[in-house]
Each structure stands twice: as C-alpha cells, then as structure tokens.
Amino acid sequence: MTPPEGPREVSGGAPAAPELAAAQGATRRFGELLAVDGVDLAVAAGEVVGLIGANGSGKTTLIRMLLGLLEPTAGRVRLFGEPPSRQTRARLGYVPQSLGLYDDLTVAENMAFSAAAYGSQQAVLEGELAGARDVLVRELPLGLRRRAAFAIALGHHPDLLVLDEPTSGVDPLQRARLWETIRATAEHGAGVLVTTHHLGEAEQCDRLVVLAAGRVVAAGSLPEIVGDTTAAEVRTPIWEAAFTALDLARLPVSLVGRTLRVPGNDAAAVARVLADAGIPAEVGSVPASFEETFVVLAGEPRAD
Amino acid sequence: MSPEGTSWGCRRLGVRYGATVALEEVSFEVAAGTVAAVVGGDGAGKTSLLRALAGTVRPAAGTVRRPDERRLGYVSAGPGIWTDLTVDENLSFSGRAYGLSAGELDRRVGGLLERTGLAGARDRLAGRLSGGMRQKLALAMAVAHEPDLLILDEPTTGVDPVSRAELWRLLAASAAGGAAVVVATTYLDEAERAATVLVLDRGRSLLAGTPDEVVAATPGLVVDAATRPDGIPSWRRGARWRAWSPDGSTPPGTGLATLDLEDAVIVAQLREDQRWAA
Amino acid sequence: MWAMAMKEFRQMRRDRRTLAMMILLPVLLLVVFGYAASFDVDQVKTVVVGPRAEQVAAALPERLDVVRVAPGEGRQDAVEALRDADAAVAVVTGDAGQPQVLVDGADLFSARSVVTELRGRPGLPTPEVLFNPGLETSAIMVPGLMGVVLVFVGTIATALGVVRERQSGTLEQLAVMPFKARDVLAGKLLPYLGVAVVDLAVIVAVGVLLFNVPFRGSPLVFALGAIEFLFVTVGIGVLISTVSETQGQAIQLAILTMLPQILLSGLIFPLQAMAPGVRWIGYLLPLTYFVQVARGVMVRGAPFEALLLPLGMLAVLGTAVFGLSIARFRRDLAPAGRDHGADAADVDQDQAASARAGAR
Numbered sequence: 001m002t003p004p005e006g007p008r009e010v011s012g013g014a015p016a017a018p019e020l021a022a023a024q025g026a027t028r029r030f031g032e033l034l035a036v037d038g039v040d041l042a043v044a045a046g047e048v049v050g051l052i053g054a055n056g057s058g059k060t061t062l063i064r065m066l067l068g069l070l071e072p073t074a075g076r077v078r079l080f081g082e083p084p085s086r087q088t089r090a091r092l093g094y095v096p097q098s099l100g101l102y103d104d105l106t107v108a109e110n111m112a113f114s115a116a117a118y119g120s121q122q123a124v125l126e127g128e129l130a131g132a133r134d135v136l137v138r139e140l141p142l143g144l145r146r147r148a149a150f151a152i153a154l155g156h157h158p159d160l161l162v163l164d165e166p167t168s169g170v171d172p173l174q175r176a177r178l179w180e181t182i183r184a185t186a187e188h189g190a191g192v193l194v195t196t197h198h199l200g201e202a203e204q205c206d207r208l209v210v211l212a213a214g215r216v217v218a219a220g221s222l223p224e225i226v227g228d229t230t231a232a233e234v235r236t237p238i239w240e241a242a243f244t245a246l247d248l249a250r251l252p253v254s255l256v257g258r259t260l261r262v263p264g265n266d267a268a269a270v271a272r273v274l275a276d277a278g279i280p281a282e283v284g285s286v287p288a289s290f291e292e293t294f295v296v297l298a299g300e301p302r303a304d
Numbered sequence: 305m306s307p308e309g310t311s312w313g314c315r316r317l318g319v320r321y322g323a324t325v326a327l328e329e330v331s332f333e334v335a336a337g338t339v340a341a342v343v344g345g346d347g348a349g350k351t352s353l354l355r356a357l358a359g360t361v362r363p364a365a366g367t368v369r370r371p372d373e374r375r376l377g378y379v380s381a382g383p384g385i386w387t388d389l390t391v392d393e394n395l396s397f398s399g400r401a402y403g404l405s406a407g408e409l410d411r412r413v414g415g416l417l418e419r420t421g422l423a424g425a426r427d428r429l430a431g432r433l434s435g436g437m438r439q440k441l442a443l444a445m446a447v448a449h450e451p452d453l454l455i456l457d458e459p460t461t462g463v464d465p466v467s468r469a470e471l472w473r474l475l476a477a478s479a480a481g482g483a484a485v486v487v488a489t490t491y492l493d494e495a496e497r498a499a500t501v502l503v504l505d506r507g508r509s510l511l512a513g514t515p516d517e518v519v520a521a522t523p524g525l526v527v528d529a530a531t532r533p534d535g536i537p538s539w540r541r542g543a544r545w546r547a548w549s550p551d552g553s554t555p556p557g558t559g560l561a562t563l564d565l566e567d568a569v570i571v572a573q574l575r576e577d578q579r580w581a582a
Numbered sequence: 583m584w585a586m587a588m589k590e591f592r593q594m595r596r597d598r599r600t601l602a603m604m605i606l607l608p609v610l611l612l613v614v615f616g617y618a619a620s621f622d623v624d625q626v627k628t629v630v631v632g633p634r635a636e637q638v639a640a641a642l643p644e645r646l647d648v649v650r651v652a653p654g655e656g657r658q659d660a661v662e663a664l665r666d667a668d669a670a671v672a673v674v675t676g677d678a679g680q681p682q683v684l685v686d687g688a689d690l691f692s693a694r695s696v697v698t699e700l701r702g703r704p705g706l707p708t709p710e711v712l713f714n715p716g717l718e719t720s721a722i723m724v725p726g727l728m729g730v731v732l733v734f735v736g737t738i739a740t741a742l743g744v745v746r747e748r749q750s751g752t753l754e755q756l757a758v759m760p761f762k763a764r765d766v767l768a769g770k771l772l773p774y775l776g777v778a779v780v781d782l783a784v785i786v787a788v789g790v791l792l793f794n795v796p797f798r799g800s801p802l803v804f805a806l807g808a809i810e811f812l813f814v815t816v817g818i819g820v821l822i823s824t825v826s827e828t829q830g831q832a833i834q835l836a837i838l839t840m841l842p843q844i845l846l847s848g849l850i851f852p853l854q855a856m857a858p859g860v861r862w863i864g865y866l867l868p869l870t871y872f873v874q875v876a877r878g879v880m881v882r883g884a885p886f887e888a889l890l891l892p893l894g895m896l897a898v899l900g901t902a903v904f905g906l907s908i909a910r911f912r913r914d915l916a917p918a919g920r921d922h923g924a925d926a927a928d929v930d931q932d933q934a935a936s937a938r939a940g941a942r
C-alpha cells in the first residue's frame with residue numbers, strides 16, 4: 001500500500017467572510033501524549049466545515065480547545081477573534097454527541113432552561129417538534145431528540161454552531177432533514193463546524209478537514225481531497241476464496257455486494273496476490289470512494 | 305459450519321411489548337455465507353427483529369428459524385462487553401459460556417486478537433477501549449465459537465470510518481467462512497454492500513431484496529437539481545437537491561438522478577409518511 | 583441562577599424515588615424516636631420457682647411481670663428458662679432465707695433496669711447476673727452487628743452487582759448466551775456469599791478474641807441462622823436489582839430497607855421498650871430474628887430447640903423472598919414477550935441509544 005502522503009493543502013483562497021473560529025498551529029499535550037499537533041482550522045460565517053477523523057485522531061480535543069474548555073499547549077485558538085472566554089459564549093451554540101438535553105424534563109422545559117440561561121427568547125418549534133413540546137425527552141425517538149437539541153441550540157441565534165456527530169444513528173430521511181436545518185442555518189449567516197464519522201455527510205459540507213493522529217492530513221473540498229485515489233475492484237465467481245487470499249496478504253479488502261475492493265493505487269499488487277493463489281479474477285482500477293480515500297489517508301498499515 | 309443452502313430467518317413475525325406492537329408481519333431470510341442488512345430509523349423495529357432472531361424475545365406471532373443457541377453469535381447494540389474486565393477476560397468468559405474448552409479457547413483467542421487488531425490491548429480494561437475497538441471486541445466474542453448465525457445490532461453506529469471498514473472486513477470474513485450474517489445499520493452505504501437488504505419502518509417491512517432489486521423497484525422518478533424543486537417532496541443530497549416525482553414527470557430545472565439505495569429508502573419512507581398522514 | 587434552580591426543581595419533582603426517600607426517611611425517624619427509641623423496659627418477664635414460689639411471686643415489685651410460677655422447679659430449671667429466653671429474670675426460692683434472683687445479662691436493658699431497681703431497695707436480695715455478668719454492651723452489640731454486616735453485604739453488594747449488569751447493557755448479552763437463569767444468578771451471588779461468610783468469621787473472631795464476647799452455644803446453630811438470614815438479605819438484594827435501573831437507585835432502595843431494620847429490630851433499642859403499635863414492625867424484619875439467634879447462641883448458649891421460633895421465621899422469610907427474587911430475575915433473562923421483559927428491553931434500547939450517542 002502506498003505510504004500516506006503529506007497534508008494535502010489545497011488553496012481555496014482565504015475566506016472573505018469574518019472568521020468565527022480559528023486555530024493556528026494548535027497543539028495539545030497530555031503528559032506524554034500528543035493529542036493535537038499543529039492543527040490549522042478556520043470556520044467563517046456562512047459556511048459548513050466538516051471535521052472528520054478516526055477515534056483518537058484528536059477531534060474531541062480540538063473541539064474542546066475551540067470551545068474554550070481546554071487551553072492549547074502551543075499555538076493559538078481564537079473564538080470570534082479573541083481567546084475563548086465566558087463573554088463570547090452567548091454567541092456560540094453547541095450540541096454535543098450526547099445532545100446535552102435533560103432526559104427527565106420535557107422539550108418545553110429544556111427550552112425554557114436554555115432560554116433563561118442565555119437570556120434569550122425561546123426557540124420556535126416547528127412541525128413534529130411542536131407536537132412534542134410536553135413530552136419527556138427520554139420518551140422521544142432519537143431523530144426527534146436530535147432535532148429538539150438543534151432547535152434549542154439555535155434558540156439564542158448563535159453566530160457559530162458546533163455540532164458533534166449530529167446525525168449518528170438516524171435514518172436517511174431524518175438525516176436529510178437535519179442537514180436541511182444545518183444548511184439553512186449557514187445560509188442565514190452563521191458558521192457551522194460539524195464533526196462526523198459518516199463520510200456520506202462529507203458531501204454536505206463546504207469544506208473538509210481530515211485529522212489523523214492529531215494532524216491535518218487533508219483539507220479542502222471533497223473532490224479535491226479524493227483527487228485521483230483509486231481502488232482495485234475484483235470480480236470473481238469465487239469471492240470467498242479471493243477474499244481470504246487478499247485478507248491473508250494483509251490488504252484492506254472489503255466486500256461490496258459480490259465484488260471485492262481494495263483501496264489504494266496498487267491494482268497490480270492485488271492481481272499478483274490473486275494470481276499467486278491461483279484464483280481467476282478480473283482486477284480493474286476504479287475511482288476510490290471517499291471512505292476508501294479516507295482509509296488510505298488515515299495512513300496506518302492494517303493494525304494487525 | 306452449516307451446509308450449503310441453509311438459511312435462517314423468520315416468517316410473518318410479530319413482536320409485542322405489552323400493548324406496543326414492535327413488529328408486524330415481517331418475513332426475512334438470510335442464507336449461509338451471505339451478509340444481510342436490516343435498515344431503519346430509530347424505533348423501526350430493527351432491534352426487536354434481531355432479538356427475535358437471537359431468541360431473547362418470544363414472538364407474538366409467526367415463526368423464527370434459528371440454530372441452537374450454541375451455534376449463534378450476538379452483538380447487542382451497546383455493545384455487550386464487560387467494561388471492568390480486560391479484553392482477554394471478556395473473551396475467556398464468552399468462550400467458556402459457549403462451551404469452548406480451555407484448549408480451544410487458547411488457540412482461537414490468539415488468532416482473533418490478531419485479526420481484530422486487539423492483540424496489543426489484550427490486558428487493557430474493556431472500558432478503556434475506544435468505541436471502534438469495543439465493537440471489535442464484541443465481534444470477537446461473538447465469533448470465537450464459530451457460529452452458524454451471526455447477529456449484530458448497529459455495530460458501526462458512532463464508530464470511526466477506519467474501524468468501520470475493519471469491522472465490515474471481519475463480517476465479510478465470517479460470511480466467507482460460511483456463517484449467515486445479519487447486520488442492523490443506519491448507514492445505507494453499508495447496506496448497499498450486503499447481499500440482501502430489509503428496510504423496516506414503524507414495525508413493518510417496507511422494502512426487501514437485493515440492493516439492486518430494491519432500487520429498481522422504486523416507483524416514479526427521482527430527479528436531481530441545484531435548487532429545491534417546487535411542488536414535489538424533496539430532500540438535500542450533498543450540495544444539491546433531490547426530489548421524487550410520483551407520476552414520472554420531470555419538473556423543469558431538474559435532471560434524472562442516478563438512483564441508489566438511499567434514494568430508494570427515502571422514497572419508500574415518503575410514501576409511508578403520505579399514507580400515514582392521509 | 584434561577585433558571586438552574588427551576589430546572590432542578592422540575593427534575594426533582596419527577597424523581598419519585600428520591601422524593602420518597604426525602605419524605606419517608608424523616609417520617610421513619612420521627613416514628614422511631616417518638617415511639618421506639620427507648621431504653622426503659624417497663625415490664626420484665628419473670629419466672630418464680632422453688633417451694634415458696636407463690637408467696638414470693640405475690641410480693642414482687644411491679645416491674646417484674648410474673649409469667650410462670652413453678653414451685654416444683656429448681657435453680658437449674660430457672661437457669662434454663664433464662665437461657666431459652668422464656669424470661670429475663672428468675673427468682674429461685676428456698677425453704678427459708680432470701681430467694682436468689684437471677685438476671686439474664688444478655689437482655690441488657692431489662693437486666694439493667696431490674697438491677698437498678700433491686701439495688702435501690704435494701705432488704706431485697708442482690709441480683710446475680712448470668713451470661714453477661716459485667717452487663718457489657720459489647721457482649722450484645724457485637725452479635726447484633728454481625729447481622730448488620732450480613733444485611734449490608736447481602737442487600738447492597740448484591741443489588742449493585744446485579745444492577746451493574748443491567749446498567750451496562752450486558753444483561754441482554756447474557757440473555758443470549760447459553761446460560762440458564764439459575765446459572766447466572768448462582769454464579770453472580772456466589773462471590774458475595776463467600777465474602778459474607780468470611781466477614782462473619784472475622785467479626786466472630788474479633789468479637790471473641792478482642793472484645794471478650796462469649797460464644798457459648800453451638801456453632802452449627804449459629805451457622806444455620808446465618809445462612810438462612812443470608813438467603814433473606816441476598817433475596818432482598820436481588821429483588822431491589824430487578825426494580826432498579828441504575829446503581830444509584832439500587833443504593834437508595836437498599837438504604838430504605840436497611841435503615842428500619844437497624845433501628846427497629848431490637849438491635850439498638852430493645853423491642854420490649856417500644857410502644858406496641860411500633861413493635862409489630864420489628865416482628866416483620868428478618869434482622870430481628872437473626873439478632874435473637876446470634877445473641878441466644880453466643881451469649882446465652884441457648885440450644886436449638888429454644889431458637890425454633892426465630893430460625894423458623896428466617897426459613898419462611900428466606901424461602902419467600904428468595905423465591906420471589908429468582909422468579910423476577912428469571913423474567914429479565916428469559917425470552918419474554920410480556921411486560922417485564924419489555925421494560926428491560928425498552929430500557930436497554932434507550933440506554934444503548936444514549937450509550938452510542940455518548941460513546942466515542
């Protein structure tokens with residue numbers, strides 16, 4: 001497998017809109033562990049930036065630094081142009097992965113609490129949510145819970161919205177609806193920073209920042225990042241045997257329907273392994289999906 | 305391993321919890337050596353279906369065909385690992401519970417740890433593993449006794465992409481070894497990789513078949529446009545919009561979209577919503 | 583700040599268990615201190631034996647409540663009566679001279695009140711204190727504390743151990759594995775039972791060696807009482823776990839069951855000193871009977887026959903509670919389409935969802 005390339009910085013020009021959140025060379029150490037290593041990141045008004053990374057990539061730590069919950073050991077972090085502070089919090093909306101809602105309160109009560117805390121008007125609930133005003137949060141299905149959390153976070157009209165895995169575990173229609181809300185928020189002038197594991201959602205972002213082991217390994221728009229990464233596609237009637245052969249050769253093979261795919265630009269190697277194992281197959285080079293690109297970018301050879 | 309041609313599943317399954325109907329008239333089949341995906345939102349009934357297959361819930365109606373409990377592997381949403389035991393201890397407990405002898409256990413555990421990339425974390429407390437590694441541990445525990453039917457409830461939700469790819473590779477390996485694998489997932493790109501897919505909505509079966517069959521069976525037309533089309537149900541897809549035209553006409557400003565499973569599922573869901581609203 | 587208070591208030595209103603604790607506990611304490619907390623025993627059961635039994639019985643002070651007059655019995659019978667807890671005081675009369683007054687030192691507060699009274703009246707014989715001549719508190723408290731330890735290990739430890747499984751979502755995993763419900767329960771309880779036994783042995787050793795608590799009776803009888811009692815407390819622990827979703831809730835319930843037992847079982851405040859309206863509660867509590875067995879065996883050396891009532895009660899309670907707890911636990915594990923399985927299932931689903939949402 002080809003070794004990981006260096007960070008693919010693609011110039012898209014500096015954002016013309018005001019920068020709401022920015023990190024420059026942000027670094028954070030925990031004792032021996034270097035969780036975040038020299039990360040540059042910016043979110044401007046009106047755009048949706050996707051932060052993608054494996055577990056342990058430093059995503060959470062980076063977000064906590066941006067939110068002001070953690071101090072960087074080196075580098076700078078700016079929120080609305082200054083170091084993060086309590087004053088600027090009112091302009092920030094944050095929805096953590098666990099939603100930050102009180103299970104044992106109703107939607108309306110959660111809204112009241114949030115409004116009182118931020119000194120703002122209560123959010124407006126639309127559609128299905130309006131009907132769920134007086135339902136205890138713990139009795140709502142996940143999709144509605146997520147939408148409630150959003151609505152509440154937007155209640156005080158923040159300039160910057162930070163969302164941690166906003167659509168985890170939600171079905172495609174609900175996911176699409178949630179993304180409509182996210183994009184609508186951006187179109188109204190807010191900046192949105194989203195973290196996600198769901199690479200399909202990467203398409204929904206204006207820009208992407210890919211983290212691995214605390215560093216930025218790629219940044220830019222989706223087509224720029226995928227670039228010309230390819231994968232080897234294997235068609236063979238005896239897929240089980242082919243799979244086993246490639247697996248034993250420690251190639252990151254995956255099964256798609258009845259064909260096999262191996263990300264990485266080395267189709268010849270794949271063909272060789274199969275030939276050596278005496279397995280008849282057609283091996284071709286096809287454009288890689290984002291996920292496959294990601295696997296290549298994340299760089300480590302297979303952990304085993 | 306089960307002989308060629310064995311399949312497991314359910315016929316006209318119904319599951320109730322007290323007065324709530326979780327599943328109704330669901331039929332589903334998975335053949336040995338294949339991976340079947342069960343898709344649906346929260347509350348659609350995926351977990352109930354998997355539980356009925358695994359035998360932790362007794363059906364209120366219909367029949368379930370499953371192997372003997374020792375030939376079954378189950379990974380609950382959660383996942384079901386003991387956080388205050390080490391990786392090794394978890395595997396030992398599970399192995400012994402399924403009747404593996406100490407010798408067999410020794411042999412298999414080493415190999416499993418290698419394949420799942422957990423070898424380095426053997427003596428780490430399971431509670432200290434990242435989400436992806438926990439799922440891999442749960443999977444290792446479920447396959448240690450080489451089950452004929454492997455059932456996994458949302459093993460990749462909230463898991464990072466690299467671990468997700470690795471998990472699917474392990475599932476494929478299981479299928480390659482002859483097991484029938486059933487996976488519940490909310491990720492449609494994963495469902496597309498399966499040999500068959502079942503889409504649930506509100507306890508009923510919405511779509512079923514191979515991914516290609518399901519996509520081809522989508523009624524009407526799905527179109528693609530740069531801005532939100534008027535008059536027909538639409539949703540965002542990436543930077544563009546998609547919409548569903550039930551009568552097959554192409555509204556102005558739109559073009560034909562290349563359908564995939566996500567579109568098929570969304571259309572099916574829209575139709576259901578219409579039916580419920582009516 | 584008000585927003586925070588408002589939110590807390592709303593949450594508190596919904597948390598029934600904490601509310602119950604906050605209201606029930608003060609009520610309990612009021613009841614106890616109003617009606618139960620007293621060390622003054624008004625009426626002490628007395629037995630009078632010997633040739634002049636009838637005359638002497640008539641002349642005894644008010645406090646001594648004569649329950650048996652037996653002219654034909656002698657001192658040995660009197661001692662046995664005390665040993666078997668038929669009475670707390672025995673008066674042994676002879677043909678002439680002062681009668682002997684024997685007092686059960688294991689019934690500490692009765693003994694103390696009798697001794698004080700008799701000492702205050704010159705001319706009356708000096709009482710002879712049996713079993714616990716120094717009228718030491720430790721002699722009767724240590725056996726009682728053994729009961730407390732068993733309650734603690736049995737109830738809290740067990741409840742926590744089982745609830746932990748439910749909380750982490752692994753109960754569902756266990757349900758799929760080829761385990762029988764009784765395997766799971768027995769396997770889970772065994773370590774706690776083992777620890778309880780070790781605890782008990784340690785306390786007995788410390789009590790006897792360090793605090794000079796006697797151990798006059800049969801260790802077998804003691805062991806029997808302890809085992810029966812453990813069944814009850816462990817059963818309560820498992821029951822608590824079947825109605826609790828989190829460890830916090832389990833502990834709340836455990837405390838709610840432990841506190842009345844400690845206060846109303848005769849461990850601290852003697853049962854006879856409690857107002858009758860409250861005393862009956864004590865007779866429902868398992869700890870009451872264990873304390874009777876422990877004190878009877880250790881301090882008085884009472885034989886098996888004398889302890890039939892408490893041992894029997896423990897056996898009945900044990901079977902009932904333990905049986906019920908197994909039945910409920912089984913429902914959690916076995917395939918169910920019915921309510922309890924449903925509650926567990928729904929809870930697991932929600933927890934799984936939030937666990938996933940919170941997991942990294």
